[in-house]
Amino acid sequence: MYSLKLLGALVLLISVPQTFAVKSHDFKTCSQAGFCRRGRALASRAKEASSWASPYSIDLSTIEIAHDSAKFTAQVKSSLYPDVKFGLDVRLHTDGVVRVRMDEIDALKKHYDEAASWALISEPKVSKSMKWSVGKTEFRAKFGEGQEFEIVVQFNPLKIVLLKGSKEQIVLNGQGLLHMEHFRPKKVEAEGEQKPEGMEDAQTVMKVKPNAWFEGEDEDAYWEETFGSWTDSKPKGPESLSIDISFPNHANIYGIPQHATRLSLPSTTGESPHFEDPYRLYNTDVFEYIASSPMSLYGSIPILHAHSADSTVGIFHAVGSETWIDVSHATDKSTETHWISESGILDIFLMPGPTPADVFAQYARLTGTPVLPAHWALGYHQCRWNYISSDDVRTVQKRFDEEGMPVDVFWLDIEYSQDHKYFIWEPKNFPDPVDMINDVAATGRHMVVIVDPHLKRVNEYPVYKEASERGVLVKPKSGEGEYEGWCWSGSSSWIDFFNPGAWDWWKSLFKPYQLASGGWSWTQSTEAVHIWNDMNEPSVFNGPEISMPRDNVHYNGWEHRDIHNINGMLFSNATYQALLERSDPPQRPFVLTRSFFAGSQRFGAMWTGDNLGTWEHMEVGVKMVLANGIAGMSFGGSDVGGFFGNPEPEMLVRWYQVGAMAPFFRAHAHIDTKRREPYLLDQPYKDIVRDILRLRYTMLPVWYTAFRETTVTGLPVLRPHYVTFPEDKNGFDLDDQYYIGSSGLLVKPVSEKGATEASVYLAEDQVYYDYFSHQVYRGSAKGKNVTVPAALHQLPLFIRGGSIVSTRERPRRASTLMKRDPFTLRVALDKKGSARGELYIDDGETYSHRNGEFIWRQFFADKRKKELRISSKDLAALRPSDAVDGVALKTFNPANEFAKSVSGVRVERIVVVGLGSKPKSVKVEGGQTLEWEYTPGAASNDKKDGAAGILIIKDPATPIANNWEISVQF
Structure with a gap:
């Protein structure tokens, strides 16, 4: 936060920004950062050369394979500096994640190697069931329930490929841009080094330095660097890390926050339109930041998802230093990235997916899930x-x-x-x-x-x-x-x-x-x-x-x-x-x-x-x-x-x-x-x-239930279209509408001045209902845009058919006063007359839920020829293999102390949306007949759009913590 107000008399001595607009000159571009210049120049030489090969290869005499786990180590040598050695460690985790680490051996100084120790929740377990097969030119290991995944480590040049079936998913060093700058004495250069075979076309750039074909002619900001009035001494000398990571069969990538830009990341090189600079990860206080830019902002998480209709994969690079990432959508089916970090070691986790949910789970097992917040923190x-x-x-x-x-x-x-x-x-x-x-x-x-x-x-x-x-x-x-x-x-x-x-x-x-x-x-x-x-x-x-x-x-x-x-x-x-x-x-x-x-x-x-x-x-x-x-x-x-x-x-x-x-x-x-x-x-x-x-x-019950889910699965609370519909190509670039957890609620925020309507994309052949008016909108198996009212007082919010949404409707001045309020259930029937929904509640303040003090319910609605049954069941009993924030549900007691404390909390209203005909009776199974009210719709749920038929069941008084069933007879 910046202000024009003075910080006392001494403020004149310090450089506090004095205008309310981002000062781009206060922050580096890639061309002003020596290690980024070096990394981008390396990529340019590789692109311009008629032949290019990575100088890094595995020393076959140093390979060691673990007998009790899917892990191998080897030394990596570089033809640039034959006396410099690097250690490579490749291991397969029990969940299929592949970790690739490389560090300099017996270096003059130590590369920073502790980033993962801060990010990870524990040291991942290495698989004991997966084994490496050794060939003359590569290592291979298959894994996955159907052995559908394969990791391949090629020896010369070093290249690592993750495959699903026969398709390449992730490729490391496929473009030959891997380079870990080794520590060296200042102003001491090796002489007489020979260029590798295949580099004859690079002769013209070797006039000054034997390795100029790869590293460039000059020592560019190796030992000192200036920016503005500041000088950065570099006592350890050059130590940057460059690696290309390609996704040959994935055209869309997401992640590497924080940047103010599209969700599906635009290019920074090559095709137009694109940003001129790479995406920068360097936590920086950029006030009034530009609304479309690859500039670094306040946070940095070096993770990418790559997505296609066939699969989703992810990579997490555990590096804590400044990092620049070039992105190139080389074709309409592939993406290439180039990561350039100022310091650190290569420590990359390859997450094989193959679904978005799988990648979220794999990353959560590495770095942890979001913490379950206090309930009040979800208020205003x-x-x-x-x-x-x-x-x-x-x-x-x-x-x-x-x-x-x-x-x-x-x-x-x-x-x-x-x-x-x-x-x-x-x-x-x-x-x-x-x-x-x-x-x-x-x-x-x-x-x-x-x-x-x-x-x-x-x-x-x-x-x-x-x-x-x-x-x-x-x-x-x-x-x-x-x-x-x-x-x-x-x-x-x-x-x-x-x-x-x-x-x-x-x-x-x-x-x-x-x-x-x-x-x-x-x-x-x-x-x-x-x-x-x-x-x-x-x-x-x-x-x-x-x-x-x-x-x-x-x-x-x-x-x-x-x-x-x-x-x-x-x-x-x-x-x-x-x-x-x-x-x-x-x-x-x-x-x-x-x-x-991370x-x-x-x-x-x-x-x-x-x-x-x-x-x-x-x-x-x-x-x-x-x-x-x-x-x-x-x-x-x-x-x-x-x-x-x-x-x-x-x-x-x-x-x-x-x-x-x-x-x-x-x-x-x-x-x-x-x-x-x-x-x-x-x-x-x-x-x-x-x-x-x-x-x-x-809607706080919706938000809290969604947070419970993310604390277990790692799935985000707000879900972009590609997460909910991973096979729908029309939505891979969609980032102006989203779903709230698994609730079935679709949101299309309006951020345009003077808007009176909005266009909403519906990806499926399913009915959607306006949350407020119960207007019916229908999607298509091929995807469909519908125009909806969006005057200033109207928020485009929809319930997906097949969802049951739990709310608490009584106005309160604070969420802490709602703990004993009754619930309303909105039952949005799908085309077949069915719906499902979840509700999770606990005391919202303590950690007693970790001792099994909570309520976790699933609501069902199933329509038959002459009956609609609406029921509530204990979800922990239905899914005992799941967990709730570390609680093993096999030992869960639905009659726990928290459930007893809210035994008087009931369902006070059920709103059934999309009911095409008027009921004859509504009653609680084994109990009394209930009061109800039915309003016919302008369109039934299997015809053209219009207002949906609505059944309101008045005060069924069914306890929220108990099993119950309501029968609607036609």
Whole structure:
């Protein structure tokens, strides 16, 4: 977050951006990054050469095959430098994932090899059943239930291919761009090296350097590099890593967030239109970012999905340094990518799929699933920079209640803290913080306050003083003392969360009681306060690219360049653990992070950063949230209304519709914007937004059930079209509509000014119902676009035929007050008169669900000739091989304590949509006859479009935790 306001008199000495527009010159392009220049030049030479061969090959005399597992190791040699050796390790995991690692052997220095240890939840198990077959030129291993997959390792040149049947799925080094720059003494060059055979055409580029055909003529930024006024010393010299990864039979790729662009990634080279620069992964504080760009943003997850109608595959490259990725859609059936990283080792996981669900599961087994959030965290969050006082917070809460607008969380930005010393309340405007927090908590709500990673360098600040005394701060390039930079606190230092000494200490800070050890703790807080971790890229106002110098030193001597993209994840991880340990029994923490890496999904939510209040940013925010979900970060959203600017009422209404249909729903605004709390809107906008907020709350059972699923399967909460319909080619590039979990709800957000209608794509020969009007729309087996009403008060939201959606319809001021509210079931019949749906609930706050304290139901609707049966059954009993957040369902007790505690919660209404004829009677099996009301439709569910026939069953009073059945007789 940036502002024109001063940070005190010293602000003139630091480079804080002074205009509200992205300054592209503050951030590198590939041509301004030496290692990216070298990598792209390598690709250009390969493309221009009439013949090209990778210089890397396996030394056959070094091959070792494990006798008890599907693993082999070998040394890799390079014809460029015969004396330099690399170690290759290829292993097959029990679930079919293939891991490929390569590192330099006996190097002068050590390449950073710890990225995977931070990202993975555990060391994957290597298969003992799959075996390698050895040939003269390659290794092969078949795997999969039907032995449909095969991994092939070719010896010379080194190439690794994953096949499904006879089709290549993933190819490593197929274009010969693999290059791990070895460590070398400065200004010492080998002489007399010979060019490899087949490189005669490259003679003209070998005038200066024998290996110029591959590495180029000059030492380009090997030992030092300048950008603007900053000089980056490179004490280890060149150490970049280049690898080409191709998908010969997949035209669409998704992932590598975070970028503001299409979900199906456009090209960066070759065919037009394309971006000029590669996609960059380098966590960066880019405020007011461009709405269509490959520029790096706040988070980096090096994962790709490649998709076709035949299969889905994925790759995850565990590298934490800056990485650039060129994308080329060479043909309409294939995709080529080129990964160029500043440092690290080759550590690539090949995920064979073959379905999107399989790839999500394979990645989740590596890096973990999203954490199940507290139920209240799925409600509406109200934030701005800044609510200026404790009285301001109380007033905002009062206004929400007066206007009948639900809200669960109030947020405080940096101005709550005295001189931006986090944890220390500003005494003038927040004289009674605990009373303020308790006033919010008394209404069933929570607060979130910001805690950034920079610490004001004054001994009067106990957090900085203790960090300094413990030696857990990041060091400058000398490795001595403390790095000093500038951020909101002025002169600041940064906690090094790679240092184990910081972990327990950081946890102790959040305890809302005095520590027995005498250390400082946040006693002016309560367990109702949760945390927002911002600026954790890290953002440094006077640093290169608004970040930390790459030659700064972290724990164990690693340079910042090695771990930059991992840094933000460790901050949110430590904060999550701190909140987890402050209460007994533990309460589920809420932590929002701006910076993230692979594995960050285990620690909470993210948002898309400092966006603009424009239609373009509203639109691209939807695509960014979808892309983050592809990479595991399901709990995401964009700031409603845009962080910068003053959106007109129409735009603000549309943005609330977008936000209400995102997993994380928060409104936020810059300090220089006009106040825009929703109750300040004029009519009719205020009423429309109130309805949107209430809609979000009625749908909380849908969102919570979807989150339960992602915590088990890894499938994203928001599902792009290719995930739901993986064989429908028409939808592979679709990213402006999506499904919410497995609920059957289809959303088409409107992000166009003045829109009164929208086009929605229906992929199947199935009926869809407008969520509000029950208008019928029919798809086609070949796919079909339908035009739907989308005036300002209308959100295009549809129930897929065959779905049963659970909601809670009673208006409440906060979600915590809904725990004993009854349910409504919307039964949307498919063409055959059937429907299915799930509901998951638990206490929403603790971890008692891990002890089996929950309700998990499946609802059925089955139509026969003269009867429709609607029933509820215990899903844990139906699927005992499944699990719920680690609970083995074979031992699940449906009469658990939580189920008993909500035994009085019932179904109060059932709405059957798509019923073509009027019933004769409706009754509970073995019980009383029920009251009902039937409205015939303008079209039955097997004829042309029109309003659907509706049956409303009034208060069946069936307990939500019990098995029951209702018979509708015709």
